[in-house]
Amino acid sequence: MTVSELKSAFQSAYGKPAEAVYFSPGRVNLIGEHTDYNGGSVFPCALSFGAYLLLAKNDKNEVSFKSLNQPEVLSLPFDRLTQRLEKSWVNYPLGVFAQFIKRGVSIKQGYDILIWGDVPNGAGLSSSAALEVVTAYALNDQLGSGFNRSELARIGQKAEHEFALVNCGIMDQFASANGKKDHAIHLNCDTLDFELVPVKLEGVKILISNTHSPHKLDSGAYNERVAQCKKAVEQLNKVRPLKFLAELTEEEFRKIESAITDPVAHKRARHVVGEVQRTKDAVKALKAGNLKKFGELMNASHVSLRDDYEVTGPELDAMAEEAWKIDGVIGSRMTGGGFGGCTVSLVKDEAIDNFIKQVGEAYERRIGIKPEFYVAEIGDGASKLA
Ligand code: GLA
Numbered sequence: 077m078t079v080s081e082l083k084s085a086f087q088s089a090y091g092k093p094a095e096a097v098y099f100s101p102g103r104v105n106l107i108g109e110h111t112d113y114n115g116g117s118v119f120p121c122a123l124s125f126g127a128y129l130l131l132a133k134n135d136k137n138e139v140s141f142k143s144l145n146q147p148e149v150l151s152l153p154f155d156r157l158t159q160r161l162e163k164s165w166v167n168y169p170l171g172v173f174a175q176f177i178k179r180g181v182s183i184k185q186g187y188d189i190l191i192w193g194d195v196p197n198g199a200g201l202s203s204s205a206a207l208e209v210v211t212a213y214a215l216n217d218q219l220g221s222g223f224n225r226s227e228l229a230r231i232g233q234k235a236e237h238e239f240a241l242v243n244c245g246i247m248d249q250f251a252s253a254n255g256k257k258d259h260a261i262h263l264n265c266d267t268l269d270f271e272l273v274p275v276k277l278e279g280v281k282i283l284i285s286n287t288h289s290p291h292k293l294d295s296g297a298y299n300e301r302v303a304q305c306k307k308a309v310e311q312l313n314k315v316r317p318l319k320f321l322a323e324l325t326e327e328e329f330r331k332i333e334s335a336i337t338d339p340v341a342h343k344r345a346r347h348v349v350g351e352v353q354r355t356k357d358a359v360k361a362l363k364a365g366n367l368k369k370f371g372e373l374m375n376a377s378h379v380s381l382r383d384d385y386e387v388t389g390p391e392l393d394a395m396a397e398e399a400w401k402i403d404g405v406i407g408s409r410m411t412g413g414g415f416g417g418c419t420v421s422l423v424k425d426e427a428i429d430n431f432i433k434q435v436g437e438a439y440e441r442r443i444g445i446k447p448e449f450y451v452a453e454i455g456d457g458a459s460k461l462a
Contacts, residue, residue, distance in 0.1 A: 077128075077144075079461055082192055086130045089142050090188045094130035098217070100210035100458035101126035102195035102202045103251035104284055104420050105411045106260055107370075107377050108355035110385055112245025114305050115266035115320025116352035119359060120247055121275065121282075122255020124455035127193040127206035129169075129214050134186040139173065141166045144192040154183055160239045168204055171239025172211040175231040181221045196448070198292045200410075200417025201284070204240060205248035208232030213253070213458040225253040225457065226268050242295040243302045255457035262359045266320060273362060275454055280367060280406060282452040283423045283431060285399070288445050289391035289416030298413055301344060301385065308345035311336045321348040347384035351377060371407025371422055375400065378409035378419075387414030391443050395419045398438040402431050420452075 077085070079097055086094040101122040108118035134140070140151040146165045157173040164170075169189065177183060191210075195203035212228040212235075215221070223231065232249035236242050246265050254261060259272040275282075305321055312318050315335045324332075329349040336342040354373045361369035378396045382388040388396075392410040396419050399408035404427025411420040423431050432449045439447050 077192060077194075082128055082130055082190075083462075085144060085192070086132070086190045089190050090132065090140075092132055092188075094190070095132045096130070096214070096217070096460060097462040098129045098210050098214040098458070099126055099461050100206050100213055100252045101255055101455050102206045103248055103255065104201060104282065104418070104452055105247065105251075106282075106420060107351075107358045107374055107409070108247075109351060109377060109381055109409075109411070109414075110301060110387070111322060111348055111351050111355065112247040112265040113243070113302055114245075114322045114348045114352075116322030116348060117355045117359075118245075118247045118263050118265060119260050119273075119355055120251040120263075121260040121452070121454040122251050122457050123195070123201065124453040125194040125201075126252065126455075127191060127195065127203065127210045128461075129210045130190045131187045131214060131218070134188050136186045138186050139183070140188045141169060142188075142190050144190070145197075157183060167239040168207040168235065169211040171235030172208050172215065172231060174239065175212075175234050176215055176219070176221065179221075179231075181215075181219055183219075185218070187218070196286060198416065199286050200412025200414070202248040202252060202412070204236065205232055205252045208235050209249050209252040209458050213460075217460060226250065228458070229253040240295070243299050251457075253457050255455060257456050258454050260362075260454070262355075266322065273359060275362070277367070277422070279425050280422050281425060281428060282454070283421045283428065284411075284450045284452050285395050285419045285421065285435065285439075286448040286450070287391040287395055287416055287418065287439070287443070288447055289389070289443075292416045297387070297415065301387065304338075304341045304344045305348060307338055308336050308341040311338065311341065312345075321345050322352045324349050326350060326353055343384040343386075347380045350380055350384075354380075367406050367422060371405075374407030374409040374420075374422070381410055381414060385414075389415045391416060391445070392419060394439055394442045395435065395447065398435040398442075399431065402427060402434055405431065
């Protein structure tokens with residue numbers, strides 16, 4: 077939808093014009109998976125699709141939430157803005173209101189809000205982070221609360237923890253807040269220091285393959301991985317003081333890994349330590365224009381997520397395996413939380429059509445679901461559009 081179509085939709089929904097329009101993107105992570113909550117580095121880019129938020133003030137002492145993607149409509153008085161709802165899409169923007177209030181910002185103005193998103197739902201491309209960050213960006217602008225983009229990302233992450241009950245890391249919200257067109261973000265998730273790295277891919281595109289798998293990464297499986305990493309840190313602490321797994325090089329890990337007596341926690345930790353190294357190596361390779369190396373690291377990342385982290389599943393594995401067979405594929409791996417969702421591949425321009433045909437057919441034959449493909453356009457982070 078265009079901004080003017082969205083404005084008309086707002087007019088129809090509330091019978092008055094929108095006063096402002098905001099946007100915040102989804103993201104695709106090139107490499108560095110399940111490292112963010114372990115203090116490691118990640119390398120995502122913001123996408124050109126995301127969440128839009130339109131609003132106008134009201135004088136009803138309440139905040140109304142409507143979405144063009146969801147049927148449920150809700151109006152909440154100010155004193156209900158800190159309470160999580162049992163089951164509702166509104167928890168995402170509401171969780172952000174609650175975080176503002178927690179940080180001492182008082183909400184004394186009512187708003188009518190309309191949301192629309194074009195990130196495919198459940199695809200692991202951060203539709204929820206886009207919604208959280210667009211809400212945080214809009215509120216910050218409206219209330220003049222002065223939070224910077226990193227703080228807005230933190231607010232979005234905390235909303236996810238407390239209202240969506242997923243103990244996620246900072247990657248998705250940070251990429252949504254800080255993305256830059258044609259750049260990937262090399263983010264240290266412990267310090268939040270980051271570097272924007274130009275993604276100049278001569279003759280190569282970033283292709284996203286959506287498995288449309290019904291098995292989404294649910295909060296249970298995700299939170300379980302977070303807990304297993306914490307357990308590995310606790311066991312390692314018997315032999316070396318450590319806050320995050322990402323503090324260890326692969327060599328240091330090999331010296332003390334036997335302290336992790338739980339075999340599952342051990343595998344999880346091995347993935348994290350290896351993935352942090354792969355991410356750093358991949359950033360170097362990209363800066364040096366060595367795409368071949370970058371692609372090899374992407375493939376190795378998938379294998380580690382499959383064997384040690386166990387978050388791929390048959391659909392993502394089929395998609396990656398079929399991609400690896402195609403001439404002109406530089407690298408391919410699952411992206412995001414895992415289980416369902418998408419893979420990300422670097423594909424030479426001349427191989428794109430063949431990729432979509434061959435991988436599409438083979439995936440459908442193996443899994444029985446029709447996949448979808450998008451050529452990624454790397455866009456900017458959160459902004460006010462009108
Ligand atoms: C989800 C979470 C992120 C990150 C990824 C895995 O997208 O929201 O914080 O942990 O999974 O890398």
